[in-house]
Amino acid sequence: MNQRDDEAPFAFGGLERIFHERGRLAICACLTAHPEGMAFTDLQRSCGLTDGNLNRHLHALSELAIVTMTKRTRNGRSLTLCKITRAGRARFLAYIDELESVVRDVQARADERQRAGAPRLVEG
Numbered sequence: 023m024n025q026r027d028d029e030a031p032f033a034f035g036g037l038e039r040i041f042h043e044r045g046r047l048a049i050c051a052c053l054t055a056h057p058e059g060m061a062f063t064d065l066q067r068s069c070g071l072t073d074g075n076l077n078r079h080l081h082a083l084s085e086l087a088i089v090t091m092t093k094r095t096r097n098g099r100s101l102t103l104c105k106i107t108r109a110g111r112a113r114f115l116a117y118i119d120e121l122e123s124v125v126r127d128v129q130a131r132a133d134e135r136q137r138a139g140a141p142r143l144v145e146g
Contacts, residue, residue: 062091
């Protein structure tokens, strides 16, 4: 643990902003589960995004070489194939590992406080 971690244990510096948005998280999770790639419309349906939102998120991810988009023709129709890159997959999985670490740390701290008899905050 470096000095910065000691000073701000809840800063979570390992969480990358590019993935920390619901739409991009959904896209990367879906493409990681489908390494062969997905058609734009299938990805849109799987992530519950509009054309515009999916397009905007894909462009943000492609600017950082996390995903690629390739236009093809299938059965005489235009098809955009979306794939996560090898580096993008590694980066996303590192993000997921960091996110899991955050969840474990928060749970451990909450359990610690509960065992110590710390009063619970009650809303209302």
